[in-house]
Amino acid sequence: MNLQTELDREWRRLQGVGGTLQVSLDDGEVRGELPVVDRVGCETRSLLVSSQSLAGASTDRLARIGDDLAARLTYLLEPLRVVEVDGQAQVVQMRSVPPSATPAGRSYFEVLVRAGGEIELVRYAVTPGQPRSPVPALFTREVFFRLVEDLVEALA
Amino acid sequence: MAMKIERDQQRFRDIVRGRVRENLRRYVTHGEMIGRKGRDLVSIPVPQLDIPRFRYGNKGGQGVGQGDGEIGQPIGPGEGDGSGAGPAGDQPGAHVLEVDITLDELADMLGDELELPRIEPKGQANLTQEKARYKSIRRVGPESLRHFKRTYVEALRRQISEGSYVSERPRVVPIKEDRRYRSWEREQEPQASAVIIYMMDVSGSMTDEQKQIVRTEAFWIDTWLRKQYSSIERRYIIHDAAAKEVDEETFYHTRESGGTRISSAYEVARHLVEREFPAEVWNIYFFQFSDGDNWGEDNRSALTILRESLLPLANLFCYGQVESPYGSGEFIRSLEPIAEEHDHVILSVIEDRDGIYDSIKAFLGKGK
Numbered sequence: 342m343n344l345q346t347e348l349d350r351e352w353r354r355l356q357g358v359g360g361t362l363q364v365s366l367d368d369g370e371v372r373g374e375l376p377v378v379d380r381v382g383c384e385t386r387s388l389l390v391s392s393q394s395l396a397g398a399s400t401d402r403l404a405r406i407g408d409d410l411a412a413r414l415t416y417l418l419e420p421l422r423v424v425e426v427d428g429q430a431q432v433v434q435m436r437s438v439p440p441s442a443t444p445a446g447r448s449y450f451e452v453l454v455r456a457g458g459e460i461e462l463v464r465y466a467v468t469p470g471q472p473r474s475p476v477p478a479l480f481t482r483e484v485f486f487r488l489v490e491d492l493v494e495a496l497a
Numbered sequence: 498m499a500m501k502i503e504r505d506q507q508r509f510r511d512i513v514r515g516r517v518r519e520n521l522r523r524y525v526t527h528g529e530m531i532g533r534k535g536r537d538l539v540s541i542p543v544p545q546l547d548i549p550r551f552r553y554g555n556k557g558g559q560g561v562g563q564g565d566g567e568i569g570q571p572i573g574p575g576e577g578d579g580s581g582a583g584p585a586g587d588q589p590g591a592h593v594l595e596v597d598i599t600l601d602e603l604a605d606m607l608g609d610e611l612e613l614p615r616i617e618p619k620g621q622a623n624l625t626q627e628k629a630r631y632k633s634i635r636r637v638g639p640e641s642l643r644h645f646k647r648t649y650v651e652a653l654r655r656q657i658s659e660g661s662y663v664s665e666r667p668r669v670v671p672i673k674e675d676r677r678y679r680s681w682e683r684e685q686e687p688q689a690s691a692v693i694i695y696m697m698d699v700s701g702s703m704t705d706e707q708k709q710i711v712r713t714e715a716f717w718i719d720t721w722l723r724k725q726y727s728s729i730e731r732r733y734i735i736h737d738a739a740a741k742e743v744d745e746e747t748f749y750h751t752r753e754s755g756g757t758r759i760s761s762a763y764e765v766a767r768h769l770v771e772r773e774f775p776a777e778v779w780n781i782y783f784f785q786f787s788d789g790d791n792w793g794e795d796n797r798s799a800l801t802i803l804r805e806s807l808l809p810l811a812n813l814f815c816y817g818q819v820e821s822p823y824g825s826g827e828f829i830r831s832l833e834p835i836a837e838e839h840d841h842v843i844l845s846v847i848e849d850r851d852g853i854y855d856s857i858k859a860f861l862g863k864g865k
Binding site for chain 2: 423424425426427428429430432434436439440447449465467469470471472473
């Protein structure tokens with residue numbers, strides 16, 4: 342089934358109520374925690390794309406996926422970059438470089454690419470002196486759909 | 498009695514020290530202002546300091562003590578209206594003077610400012626050091642070490658015994674046999690030695706700004722501990738997912754892209770201490786800096802090594818969590834229960850440069 346159509350169906354289901362967006366892929370799934378969804382956009386607490394194609398992938402392969410994502414995700418208003426590559430845990434960590442700064446503090450995207458076959462995106466906010474905390478990221482409908490497609494393609 | 502110029506010089510030094518003390522928080526926070534000059538000296542820019550200088554009278558021949566007038570008559574201002582040509586300047590004056598002070602003096606100032614207690618080294622009588630002290634007198638020696646007072650006493654004694662000393666016309670002329678010279682004796686004295694082991698996370702999430710904060714803090718820690726111990730060794734360990742011992746230059750200028758595994762640094766520190774610094778002989782200080790973003794399940798192994806291998810050996814274990822643009826990680830929370838159990842474990846969150854001052858105070862304030 343077409344990813345765009347599936348996303349559109351889930352979006353209409355969640356519109357006005359929010360909840361968990363779930364779309365099955367050929368060898369995985371897309372899962373998003375969207376507490377608020379309306380006609381124009383959504384709040385995204387987390388977005389996870391999983392695929393069995395990455396099972397047993399090498400650290401180099403994960404790093405290449407990270408670089409590929411950094412090149413694709415240019416529309417989030419914050420450039421993403423691979424920050425750490427952990428060969429032992431087989432995880433690539435990407436973050437907004439630099440993070441967005443406001444008088445209230447800073448916020449940034451964090452994307453983890455895991456060898457088990459997952460890409461997870463979360464937005465964090467930082468208030469000086471406080472531990473960082475996850476916050477909902479705001480996307481328009483179009484940006485959200487494009488983001489999901491790019492994550493799925495990066496895993497393919 | 499001190500000559501006048503020495504008194505003035507001493508007074509000037511006191512003014513400089515006072516000015517440095519007043520601005521010490523700024524120097525602590527901005528370590529880059531302090532330049533090293535050799536082993537024991539640093540140069541510090543001291544703003545708005547009046548340098549002593551000669552003052553000339555307005556006109557030649559009409560200064561103090563000259564011209565007409567009675568003794569005790571007050572001296573009035575000179576002639577003329579004082580107005581000069583040209584407009585006033587529009588730039589602030591630059592009166593920054595670089596003064597040299599010793600690291601010892603700087604450590605004293607730091608200790609006074611932060612009210613740091615002196616460190617009591619733990620029992621370290623095993624190590625001794627040979628020191629030369631000038632505490633005896635000999636008949637031969639280089640002229641530069643001639644003891645003038647002893648030489649004249651000897652000459653006086655000789656002249657009295659010879660009957661050539663006339664008290665009405667006291668004149669003492671030393672001859673070669675009267676000369677006495679300072680000489681040294683070698684003594685063994687107990688030596689308190691300390692090793693500072695710095696550990697720093699150089700993973701991709703640690704920025705240059707954070708490393709500069711660590712560098713500044715390490716400078717002040719070194720300065721204080723050097724003052725407390727007769728000999729200090731410093732060792733540096735960097736880590737991302739793996740750790741290694743490096744030199745100081747590499748320590749501050751390395752950036753890795755690996756993940757963060759603090760246990761790897763603790764493991765290297767443990768081997769280093771076991772190999773080179775037995776705890777019965779050395780006072781061991783661990784200073785660790787990280788943004789606190791430790792990966793995965795590593796906290797458990799890190800804390801096990803810390804509890805079982807490092808803390809029993811350490812005088813002090815200090816962990817500074819330096820906040821990055823991405824905030825502060827969770828590692829410090831894992832250390833909190835350990836810090837509650839052990840009073841020689843000190844934790845500090847360093848939000849930015851302004852946090853260095855309080856962090857140093859927390860680390861060194863226990864006198865351990």
